[in-house]
Amino acid sequence: MTIESQPELTQLNPAYVTTTRIASALGYLPFLVGAGVLEYVQLLPPGCVFVPAFLLYLFAAFVVPARKYRHWGYDMGRDRLRIVRGYMFFRDTVVPFGRIQHIDVEQGPIDRRYDLATLTVHTAGNHNSTVTLPGLLHADALSMREAIRAAIRQDQI
Amino acid sequence: MTAQPSSDVEAAPVYNEADDGERLHILGLFVGFITGLPQLIFPIFAAFFGTRGSDNPLISIAAVCAILLFSLFFRWLSWVRFRYHIGAHDIRIESGVVSRNARSIPFERIQDVSIEQKPLARLFALGEVKFETGGSDGDDAKLSYVSMDEANRLRELVKAHKSGLVSVANSGTDASEVDAPPIFAMDPRRVFIFGLYSFSLVIFAVLGGLAQQFDFLLPFEIWDFRHWIGVAEKRGVTVENLNGIGWAAQIILATVALCGLILIGFATGIIRTLLREHGFRLDRTAKGFRRRRGLLTLTDAVMPAHRVQAAVIQTGPIRKRRGWHSLKFVSLAQDSKDETNFVAAPFATLAEIWPIANAALIDAPDPAVRFRQGKFAWWSIRFFGLVPTIILAMTAAMFFAGIPFYRAVLLLLVPVVFGFLWWLEWRRYGDFIDSKQIYVREGWWRQRLAIAPQVKVQTIEIYQGPIARRQGLASVNFGISGGSLEMIALPLETAKAIRDAVIEQVAAVDYAVVAAEARASKSI
Numbered sequence: 004m005t006i007e008s009q010p011e012l013t014q015l016n017p018a019y020v021t022t023t024r025i026a027s028a029l030g031y032l033p034f035l036v037g038a039g040v041l042e043y044v045q046l047l048p049p050g051c052v053f054v055p056a057f058l059l060y061l062f063a064a065f066v067v068p069a070r071k072y073r074h075w076g077y078d079m080g081r082d083r084l085r086i087v088r089g090y091m092f093f094r095d096t097v098v099p100f101g102r103i104q105h106i107d108v109e110q111g112p113i114d115r116r117y118d119l120a121t122l123t124v125h126t127a128g129n130h131n132s133t134v135t136l137p138g139l140l141h142a143d144a145l146s147m148r149e150a151i152r153a154a155i156r157q158d159q160i
Numbered sequence: 161m162t163a164q165p166s167s168d169v170e171a172a173p174v175y176n177e178a179d180d181g182e183r184l185h186i187l188g189l190f191v192g193f194i195t196g197l198p199q200l201i202f203p204i205f206a207a208f209f210g211t212r213g214s215d216n217p218l219i220s221i222a223a224v225c226a227i228l229l230f231s232l233f234f235r236w237l238s239w240v241r242f243r244y245h246i247g248a249h250d251i252r253i254e255s256g257v258v259s260r261n262a263r264s265i266p267f268e269r270i271q272d273v274s275i276e277q278k279p280l281a282r283l284f285a286l287g288e289v290k291f292e293t294g295g296s297d298g299d300d301a302k303l304s305y306v307s308m309d310e311a312n313r314l315r316e317l318v319k320a321h322k323s324g325l326v327s328v329a330n331s332g333t334d335a336s337e338v339d340a341p342p343i344f345a346m347d348p349r350r351v352f353i354f355g356l357y358s359f360s361l362v363i364f365a366v367l368g369g370l371a372q373q374f375d376f377l378l379p380f381e382i383w384d385f386r387h388w389i390g391v392a393e394k395r396g397v398t399v400e401n402l403n404g405i406g407w408a409a410q411i412i413l414a415t416v417a418l419c420g421l422i423l424i425g426f427a428t429g430i431i432r433t434l435l436r437e438h439g440f441r442l443d444r445t446a447k448g449f450r451r452r453r454g455l456l457t458l459t460d461a462v463m464p465a466h467r468v469q470a471a472v473i474q475t476g477p478i479r480k481r482r483g484w485h486s487l488k489f490v491s492l493a494q495d496s497k498d499e500t501n502f503v504a505a506p507f508a509t510l511a512e513i514w515p516i517a518n519a520a521l522i523d524a525p526d527p528a529v530r531f532r533q534g535k536f537a538w539w540s541i542r543f544f545g546l547v548p549t550i551i552l553a554m555t556a557a558m559f560f561a562g563i564p565f566y567r568a569v570l571l572l573l574v575p576v577v578f579g580f581l582w583w584l585e586w587r588r589y590g591d592f593i594d595s596k597q598i599y600v601r602e603g604w605w606r607q608r609l610a611i612a613p614q615v616k617v618q619t620i621e622i623y624q625g626p627i628a629r630r631q632g633l634a635s636v637n638f639g640i641s642g643g644s645l646e647m648i649a650l651p652l653e654t655a656k657a658i659r660d661a662v663i664e665q666v667a668a669v670d671y672a673v674v675a676a677e678a679r680a681s682k683s684i
Contacts, residue, residue, distance in 0.1 A: 101666075
């Protein structure tokens with residue numbers, strides 16, 4: 004079930020693909036270096052380690068982020084936030100604004116270059132006590148935070 | 161560095177140590193010292209063996225005494241530096257020998273006040289008071305030890321502050337609660353029956369573990385069977401003798417041994433249950449559920465009714481025949497580590513349990529309603545993983561280990577047994593939602609029925625793993641404070657329908673309002 008089939012869901016910012024590619028390319032680099040070292044000491048026939056490792060690296064760092072992006076989606080309702088993600092492990096989470104305890108907007112160093120941010124909401128539940136939504140434009144994340152906050156305050160009055 | 165003195169100056173006039181800080185009970189110092197002695201065993205051993213080589217045996221004794229005095233001195237120091245103060249809006253605890261720590265706990269944040277009496281403390285009429293807050297490190301607000309009078313005074317004080325805060329009407333009911341009959345209590349007979357059902361052979365594991373740990377202290381080799389046979393032979397019992405006494409005698413011996421084992425199992429269960437559950441009494445007070453129990457260690461815990469997030473009713477296949485169930489309340493208390501769930505009734509009939517649950521605003525399922533069964537495919541799919549593994553194991557056993565075919569076939573029993581267990585699981589599983597609550601029933605050995613009011617749900621998630629997706633099945637996970645409820649083996653469309661129905665209930669009310677309503681309703 005891709006996100007395109009559900010028109011009510013909003014997709015993440017396309018720049019999310021780029022930031023995830025950079026993050027995973029850097030994150031998986033040690034494995035590639037390790038494979039290079041194994042290749043260098045020549046315990047196995049040439050190419051036995053490095054070639055599969057390199058292909059796996061390319062797949063994880065360049066193909067997977069695009070697939071991930073295709074399966075992320077969210078919907079800001081009047082009184083709830085719905086987040087859909089994953090293909091192999093599909094999750095469709097709904098958090099009512101009335102249950103949100105506090106809200107974070109996070110920006111990592113890579114995110115900052117592309118003006119992206121991650122929105123995290125915390126609830127009092129044990130399961131899913133933090134629900135994160137990455138790949139939002141920073142301004143969007145801030146306005147979503149304000150909207151949720153306003154909804155909470157209105158409920159309490 | 162410069163900021164610290166200024167804050168001291170600010171704090172000093174308000175909380176003057178001289179007149180309004182109170183100290184813990186001085187006898188508590190010795191209780192703490194004695195109960196803390198086991199922690200000193202290793203330093204004492206070290207001091208003893210370290211000085212053993214010297215000529216004068218007095219040096220060893222002096223070293224041990226020095227360690228004891230040292231420990232007592234530090235306990236005294238921290239006792240001197242520990243003060244608590246009951247203010248108008250909060251409880252303040254100042255502690256720390258070198259680095260000072262001033263903690264403030266506002267009365268509104270205190271969820272629970274529990275008083276615990278360990279045997280030694282009970283001798284001196286002392287108690288340990290714990291203030292539980294919603295935070296994750298609630299254990300730190302602990303007063304060990306104060307006199308029981310002071311402990312009760314503190315509890316009443318917090319209660320008075322809280323009830324004044326919530327509604328004035330509560331103060332009237334406070335006086336009457338003392339003599340009100342308990343909503344659930346267990347007499348010694350009930351505790352004994354409960355003990356019978358708590359059959360346990362854990363004592364052998366404990367003894368075995370101890371023997372393994374400390375076998376260097378024993379004068380014989382405990383695991384040396386030849387030694388034991390030797391001991392037996394010295395007393396005139398030999399293997400030939402045993403073999404010679406005939407089948408009947410051997411069977412009798414085995415039966416006696418088995419009976420002994422069973423007897424020990426029952427005795428362990430009864431003693432453990434008696435220690436924990438003696439004098440069990442649950443009261444519905446203005447503040448919440450108050451539970452008292454214990455033989456040597458008396459515990460007295462209060463769970464505010466509005467903090468009950470869900471109820472779990474549990475039973476087993478054997479005790480169910482006699483109608484015995486247990487009731488637990490799930491709450492957001494993270495502070496009491498051994499018991500996140502409040503046991504409201506450990507051993508009771510359903511007729512006794514439902515009124516207790518009702519007092520926490522949780523209703524019994526309508527007996528006319530049939531629970532929705534899970535799709536059997538959810539369980540049976542596991543065979544696709546298990547059967548090839550077994551066949552592989554059989555072939556491997558025959559070809560590599562040379563095990564004859566008729567014995568390798570015995571491995572086929574594994575899928576049969578597992579299949580039977582999965583079938584039982586499927587049979588027991590059931591769920592449904594009504595207009596107010598969520599019900600999930602599961603387990604064939606530990607049979608659980610979990611009930612959660614829909615307004616207490618925090619998040620709802622539909623989940624599909626790679627296998628379930630191919631089957632078109634999904635699970636719905638309801639996150640609640642202190643636990644979660646999971647409905648499994650649902651068709652995706654049903655899962656969505658359930659999600660949408662519940663979310664309408666949940667999103668309609670703010671959580672703060674839910675909590676406030678629950679608080680208000682109990683003052684009626």
